[in-house]
Amino acid sequence: MGGPVPQAADALVRKLQSQSELSEQDVQRVRELPVIVKTLGPGEPVVREGDRPNHCGLIISGLAYRCKFTDEGKRQILSLHIAGDVPDLQSIYLHVMDHDVRAQTHCTIGLIPHQPLRELLDRCPSVMRILWRETLVEGAILREWIINVGRRNAERRLAHMLLELYRRMEAVGLASDFKFALQMTQAELADATGLTVVHINRVLRVLREAGIMEFRKNLVNVLDRHRFIQVADFSPVYLHQHPAL
Amino acid sequence: MGGPVPQAADALVRKLQSQSELSEQDVQRVRELPVIVKTLGPGEPVVREGDRPNHCGLIISGLAYRCKFTDEGKRQILSLHIAGDVPDLQSIYLHVMDHDVRAQTHCTIGLIPHQPLRELLDRCPSVMRILWRETLVEGAILREWIINVGRRNAERRLAHMLLELYRRMEAVGLASDFKFALQMTQAELADATGLTVVHINRVLRVLREAGIMEFRKNLVNVLDRHRFIQVADFSPVYLHQHPAL
DNA sequence: CGGTGGTTTGATCAAAATCAAGTGAGGTGG
DNA sequence: CCACCTCACTTGATTTTGATCAAACCACCG
Numbered sequence: 056m057g058g059p060v061p062q063a064a065d066a067l068v069r070k071l072q073s074q075s076e077l078s079e080q081d082v083q084r085v086r087e088l089p090v091i092v093k094t095l096g097p098g099e100p101v102v103r104e105g106d107r108p109n110h111c112g113l114i115i116s117g118l119a120y121r122c123k124f125t126d127e128g129k130r131q132i133l134s135l136h137i138a139g140d141v142p143d144l145q146s147i148y149l150h151v152m153d154h155d156v157r158a159q160t161h162c163t164i165g166l167i168p169h170q171p172l173r174e175l176l177d178r179c180p181s182v183m184r185i186l187w188r189e190t191l192v193e194g195a196i197l198r199e200w201i202i203n204v205g206r207r208n209a210e211r212r213l214a215h216m217l218l219e220l221y222r223r224m225e226a227v228g229l230a231s232d233f234k235f236a237l238q239m240t241q242a243e244l245a246d247a248t249g250l251t252v253v254h255i256n257r258v259l260r261v262l263r264e265a266g267i268m269e270f271r272k273n274l275v276n277v278l279d280r281h282r283f284i285q286v287a288d289f290s291p292v293y294l295h296q297h298p299a300l
Numbered sequence: 301m302g303g304p305v306p307q308a309a310d311a312l313v314r315k316l317q318s319q320s321e322l323s324e325q326d327v328q329r330v331r332e333l334p335v336i337v338k339t340l341g342p343g344e345p346v347v348r349e350g351d352r353p354n355h356c357g358l359i360i361s362g363l364a365y366r367c368k369f370t371d372e373g374k375r376q377i378l379s380l381h382i383a384g385d386v387p388d389l390q391s392i393y394l395h396v397m398d399h400d401v402r403a404q405t406h407c408t409i410g411l412i413p414h415q416p417l418r419e420l421l422d423r424c425p426s427v428m429r430i431l432w433r434e435t436l437v438e439g440a441i442l443r444e445w446i447i448n449v450g451r452r453n454a455e456r457r458l459a460h461m462l463l464e465l466y467r468r469m470e471a472v473g474l475a476s477d478f479k480f481a482l483q484m485t486q487a488e489l490a491d492a493t494g495l496t497v498v499h500i501n502r503v504l505r506v507l508r509e510a511g512i513m514e515f516r517k518n519l520v521n522v523l524d525r526h527r528f529i530q531v532a533d534f535s536p537v538y539l540h541q542h543p544a545l
Numbered sequence: 546c547g548g549t550g551g552t553t554t555g556a557t558c559a560a561a562a563t564c565a566a567g568t569g570a571g572g573t574g575g
Numbered sequence: 576c577c578a579c580c581t582c583a584c585t586t587g588a589t590t591t592t593g594a595t596c597a598a599a600c601c602a603c604c605g
Contacts, residue, residue, distance in 0.1 A: 104537075123447045125456075131447040143390070145436040153440050153538035157578065180425050184393070187432040188317075190439060191390040195398050195444040202368045202376040205494030207447040209561070249450030254561055256585060262410045288371045292349075293398035454593070485551060499593055501553060 063090040063165040064117050070139030072207065074298045075185050084175055085182065090165040096160035097238070102143050104111065106152045110166045110223070113141050117162030118238065123154040132247035134197065135159070135220055139227055147172060160238045196292040204249040207288060209258045212248045212288035214268070217275055219294070226296050233277035237270070262286075308335040308410040311360050315384030315472070316458070319543045320430045329420055330427060335410040340403035342483070347388050351397045355411045357384050362407030363483070367491065368399040377492035379442065380404070380465055384472055387430065392417060407484045436538070440538040449494040452533060454503045457493045459532035462520055464539070470527075471541050476523035507531075 064086050067287040071077055078129070083113070101112045101119060103208075105259065114136055121142055133154060136142040142156045147169050176183040178299065196219070203215050224230035239247075245255045263269045267286065268277045277283045309331050316322055316330065336426045337360065340346065346364060346512060359381055365377040366387055378399060381387040381469075387401045394416050403409075421428040441464070448460050465482070469475035490500045508514045513522045522528045 067341050076470050120444065123443065125447065129451040131450045133443045133446050145439065148433045149436055149440065149540045151537055151540075153540070154443060176429070177425050180422050180428060183425060183428055183432065184421070187428065187435065188393045189433050190432065191394055194390065194435065194442060195394070197439060198366065198368065198378045198399060198444065201442065201449060203443050204371065204446060206370050206374040206376045218498050242583080243587095251562055252584085253563080253586090257561090260585085292396055295396075295398070296393045366557090486553095487551080496594055498551085498595080502593090505553085 057255070063092050063115060064088050064167070066143070067113050067137045070189075071185050072184070074188065077185065081179050081182050083177060086212070088167055088171055088175060088224065090167055093164050093166055095162045095164060097158060097160055098278065099158050101156040101158065101162075101164060102146065103155045103264070104152055106145045107150050108143065108144075108170045111141050111144050111146060111172065113165040113167060114138055114165040115165050117157040118162075119137050120157050120159050120243075120247070121154050130246045131249065132243065134193070134200065135226055135247070137220075137227060137229060139191075141167075141186075144190065170284070174220060174290060189243075192295045192298065195295060199293045208243070209248070209250055209254055210261060211286055211288050212250070213244065213255065213258050214257055214262065214283060215289055216248055217245075217268070218287040218289045222275075222291055222296075225282065226294075233280055233283075235275050237275050238272055238273050307357070308337050308360060309333050310410075311384045312358050312386070313449070315434075316427070316430050320434065322426065322430065326424050326427050330469060331426060333412050333416055335412055336534070338409050338411055340407045340409060342405055346402050346407075346409060347397050348400045348489070349397055352390075352395050353388065353391045353397065354415075355413045356389050356391060356417065357401065358385050358410040359383050360408040360410050362415055363404040364399050364401060364407055364409075364422040365404050365488075365492070366399050375491045376494065377420060377488065379438070379445065382465075382469055382472065382474060386431075389435065397520060398429075404488070426456060444538045448487065454493070454495055454499055455506060456494070456531055456533050458489065458500065458503050459507065459528060460534055461489075461493055462513070463529065463532040463534045466520070466522075467536055467539060467541075471539075472507045478525055478528075480520050482520050483518050498507075517540065 068077075068085050072082070077085075090113070091110075095117075102108050104123070116138055119136040119140070119142055121136070122130055122132060123128050134142070136156075143152065143211055146152060176186070199219070203212050207215060221230055221233065221235055224235055229235070241255045241259070242252045245252045249253070250258070259270055265282075267279050267282050268275065270276070301303070307516060313322070313327055313330050317327070322330075328511055335358070337357075348354050349368065356469050361383055364381040364385070364387055366381070367375055370423055374448075379387070381401075391397060401492065421431070444464070448457050452460060466475055466478065474480070486496045486500045490497045493500070504515055512524050512527050513520065515521070531537075
């Protein structure tokens, strides 16, 4: 647990600017938000289902995920989050958390208290608009996740999930050249795709033996881009990464 | 296709008020939005993937759904929408549609042009906040849809989907007493749950023969509420229907 | 009265789950 | 330093769930 760090909101500013134009004044106001920096180890919760947090957690570095459990104890990973994301932003207006947010890797999180954030948003509709837009993009990503889990077979499902993550990491400079570091275990990949560990293991083998991609030593490496995109059934429109369009 | 109707935005006003307090002035401004009323027959699109609409579609009556297709032509229904919803609200800030929105039943839709809506939102942060909140709740519903499709078996999946729809309809006075009208075909239920028609038919039979629920003549009728809720693995927190909490 | 769209049922098949049993790499403590 | 433990990964055998294929059936409608 650390103290307030003025520059901690930078990851947020960068994210906001990447999608839309922010005025100098707005940037300044975002930077002035009080932020408490905190680090979390793998698996540690940012917030849990049922919590009523009074702050949001901006991811400064690391990978985090949302998850939820059935009454039979099965886990589903609902989304993955990278630097610049605020996975529990909803808690600003929805008071009870309906899912967990957890660090997947070691993470640096910036805790932003709701009160000053709400005040900022009420004063600066342009900032509110940009964050709302983020929520809308996130909705689009959730919908793609639904069709992924609901209608694609295991290979396509896994490939799609990985390619989406790659494209998002690439957009913020965390990956390039169709390679990226990924600390997820096969069990976590299973929970993200709605499959089992055993089956994920087999699918990885099939993709590897087909020369399409490999996942070794925590590194995803796409060997045949064209075929990878094809098996993933991936079209990037839903990521809405080109705000002008 | 009809002309402008001043009272058409009422469904929206009611929805907004049900969740949060709106000032008289804000209500007035929402009512003054220009709205073109239009009716659509079953299956007709409100917007399609790839469109760049310049208006949003408020559902005044009827049931609509979002859907998306894989490259193999499989369809996934992503969400269901009832009176008061604006399923393509995202188009106000995300210019290219990444999915279809279609009328499921005969629908009355109020088309609200983006430009005056954007102006209203910039002038009234409280209205923007409420619509953003709607987007956040919708995100929560999408996440529950993911765990439903990813981790629940066919019976639970179908029961959960129906119970969610019931609870939402109940909240706006469209259903009560654990019964509701539903014109969906079994093929549509299949596309919503990520199953096949044949299997939906069998699951409906199992639920019927177990005395849990029946679906006949376009009417869903829950016979054993306790067991239905249990089978559905349903907990309503994620609907965030009690804004005060 | 034949056509069409939706439902139902049976038979068979396939994808993925489950069960079971290793392997292998780090990490810890005796 | 090595024995051992744990956690992740891997592989095989078997089972289950739900998909696919095929054929009726049924109600409504022009």
